[in-house]
Amino acid sequence: METETPAAGRPLTGRRVAIYIVAFFAVVIGVNGIMMKLAIDTLPGTVVDSAYRASLAYNGEITAAQAQASRAWQVAAHVERNGDKASVRIEARDATDRPVSGLAVTARLARPTDRREDRPVEIAERGIGIYRGEAENVPAGLWELVIEAERGGDRVYLSKNRVVLP
Template sequence: MSNSLPARRFTGWHMTAILVAFFAVVIAVNVLMATVAVRSFGGTVVENSYVASQRFNGWLAAARAQDGLRWKDGVATDGARHVVLTLGSGAGAPVRGGTVKALAQHPLGRVADIPLAFREAAPGRYVSEAALPPGRWRVRLDVWHGGSEQHLLREID
């Protein structure tokens, strides 16, 4: 006498249900991943890739000119969350009398961009007039001094 349980057989209906459930899970995961990817993308890299490609050599020349300045910079926030830019020449002297403007952008694009104007608080030390909300920010700084310009992109917390 055998004490074993009878073998269970999957019918065509069972196999169909298993396949449908499997593909339903795969489709649900794909829809979730696509939704998260679309909602977390912060914006367009360039508006028109052809126009950007035509300007590429000009951007390279501007980058070489900027590197030739040999300016040294430091970007941080003070206790009140104002952005502080410290700017020095290659020889270590402060870069005085510059004009600085910036745009603070949230890395994920979920908070509106914040334009920043700066004043020179001390020689070579520029402080934003507006403070940033807490969090991580990408700051695009434009500095003009004596006919030269510098464009910086810095991450700050």
Template sequence: MTMVQSNMKDPKAITGKTVLAWLACFFGVIFAANAIFIYLALGTFPGVVVDSSYEAGQAYNQEIAAAKAQTERNWQISSDIARSGNDGAKLVVTAADAEGSPLYGVEINAVLRHPAQADLDRETVLRADGGGKYVADVEGLPAGNWTLVLEIAQDGARKFRSENRIFLASE
């Protein structure tokens, strides 16, 4: 019995080149996915909360004093936001003093902040509607989670500030 020796290679054999190619492809896919995720994460939320941490720290004691004065004032402020139209909303703020009397002669500013995209933020000044009610129409407001920041000023000085998370449903 004679054995025949063949120089043909096994087509299914795993060689070093095959393993190297598979490893390169595997890590290439991982790096590409990470690059896409980093790009999308930085594009939607850059991580900047305040422009200058130093200036925010300098104003910290003033913010504490303003919060104490706001608590002592005991104003009764409520807000309501409801859809009006396809992509708009109507914001209504009711403002009363500690005794429940409507507040007149105040300026109310509202900012609706989007949690992930600063370019979607909307600022508005509310107009008096009588009886301590202040209203504003906000256009171009998509559904989702928002932070409503209300600031009330009287005689040029800020008297009230609040931040509340709200959810705006689609129509």
């Protein structure tokens, strides 16, 4: 039985085939290792630290949402980016269209894909029912404006809205 020789003139031996197979798998394993390292390094982490605790708090969230809906507040927010700063203006009115004053309002600009890029917004009441604040180092792009208002230690309002900042 004759061994076929490739065009280069060298015979294809079992040793060369073994070297090709080992080299192929070394490349595949090396690329997989690099991809795993990059995926783990860029992983933003968990969204919820404890799914069990989050599920226990779910009924409380439903109750809070129903109480918020029964108040029938109208809350308008405006976000404007100037340079690397973003300014937020929030106006809160009750069901009778009177300004809602005396709230402890917190806000944050959150990236929908990565919690590590969230930016807190320092909010203060600047007029009756008008709350303003600024966030630093806010690049352009898609953000979620998360507004929370408390009165007497209880959360009375929660809102999440998508905004695009040019």
